[in-house]
Amino acid sequence: MNKIVCITGASSGFGEASALKFSAHGYDVIITGRRQERLASLKKRIEEKQDSKVYVLPMDVRNKTAVFQAIESLPEVWKKIDVLVNNAGLALGRDYFNEASTDDWETMIDTNVKGLLYMSRAVLPLMIPHKKGHIINIGSTAAKEVYQKGNVYCATKHAVDAISRSMRIDLLQHKIKVTAIHPGAAETEFSLVRLKQDKKEAEKVYEGYTPLRADDVADIIFFAASLPDHVCINDLEVTCVAQANSYYLYKDPGNV
Numbered sequence: 523m524n525k526i527v528c529i530t531g532a533s534s535g536f537g538e539a540s541a542l543k544f545s546a547h548g549y550d551v552i553i554t555g556r557r558q559e560r561l562a563s564l565k566k567r568i569e570e571k572q573d574s575k576v577y578v579l580p581m582d583v584r585n586k587t588a589v590f591q592a593i594e595s596l597p598e599v600w601k602k603i604d605v606l607v608n609n610a611g612l613a614l615g616r617d618y619f620n621e622a623s624t625d626d627w628e629t630m631i632d633t634n635v636k637g638l639l640y641m642s643r644a645v646l647p648l649m650i651p652h653k654k655g656h657i658i659n660i661g662s663t664a665a666k667e668v669y670q671k672g673n674v675y676c677a678t679k680h681a682v683d684a685i686s687r688s689m690r691i692d693l694l695q696h697k698i699k700v701t702a703i704h705p706g707a708a709e710t711e712f713s714l715v716r717l718k719q720d721k722k723e724a725e726k727v728y729e730g731y732t733p734l735r736a737d738d739v740a741d742i743i744f745f746a747a748s749l750p751d752h753v754c755i756n757d758l759e760v761t762c763v764a765q766a767n768s769y770y771l772y773k774d775p776g777n778v
Contacts, residue, residue, distance in 0.1 A: 524574065527747070528552040528603050530583055530641055531610030533560035535710035536660060539740035540607055542567070545574035547744065552600060554579045554592070555610070583610045583637030584629075593644040602652070605747050606645045608638040609660045611682075613675040613716040627674045634678035638685065649698055656699040656747055656754075659686045660739075663706040663759060663768040672768070675716075679704075683757075690756060699754040701746045706761030707771060708734035730773030731764035 527544045531537040532553035538560075541551050545568045553561050558580045565576040577600050581592045611634040614626035642657055649655030664672055665679035686702035693700060707728070714724040739760070746755045765771045 524548055524550045525604040526550045526552065526600065526602055527605040527607060528554070528579075528641075528645060529607040529609055530554045530637070532564065533557040535609075535736050536705070536708070536739045536743070537607070537609040538564055539736035540609065540743050541576075543737075543740040543744045544605075544747075545572045545576070547748070548574065549605075550575040550577070550600075552577045552579055552596070552603070554581050554583070556580065556582050583641055584632040586636070586640050589637075589640040590644045593641075593648070601648050603645055603648050603655070605656045605658065606641065606649075607658045607660070607743060608641055610637050610641075611660060611662075611678075615718070616671045616716060618671060619673045622673060630674055630678050634675075635681045635685075638682060642689065646693075646698070650696045653697045654751070655696075656701065657689065657693075658701045658703060658743055658746060659689075660743075661686070661702050661704040663704055663761060663765075665702075665704050666759060667768050669769045676768075686757070701755050702757050703739070703742060703746065704757070704759040705734055705739050706759075706765045706768070707731075708736065708739060708762075710736050730775070731771065732762055733764075734760070734762050 527549045529537050529540050532541050533555035541553050541564060545551050551574060553564060553576060555561050561578045561580060565578050568574060568576050579592050581588045583589055614629055615622055638659060659682055661682040662679040664676040665683040668676040683702060686700055690700035709728045742760055
């Protein structure tokens, strides 16, 4: 029987790349997200190329009731989840604190923090009886320091960092691994979403250097999940070569 990975936010970016990566290595995959047509397309792509099975579980992680009902609705054969990748997350706006949209704040808090909590709490009862499992939380370099106009986004990723550390302690008795992976600048839909679909401004974010790609982060997520049962990567911060942390990024003037 194949191992099972459940990935939130699988309709694009790190989540989509992770689904492709895990399935290529023999995992059956539960893919969740709000965009059902994209999930259906991803399911088709995987099943055309791999022997892996794919279960589409459309949901919005912000909706507590929907999350718990969705996990409860899984067929028994899909409930033996070996790995949960809490990937769903976003940044909205790049504004000074006093000018920021409170609606944006609430969306980020509800997705990045509450969504991660709901999914983890819903899936853990499926892992604990087996005394085995792995939760991988996707944070950000913004979990390690704050930067101008990052305010609440940085706060949510600091929360992911703190939750991951406390979760790891509480789950020691159940032999469940908890890994936090904190990517830096990565060329996905992230900036397009953050900048409210301003494609021109989003493209400028990645000019003058080679950012991380979704596949790079998926490789790291899979590596963390593929280690022996007694080995756990607790915390991993990863950037492209041009980036040192959330606010030191070198752009080559000749390529901007």
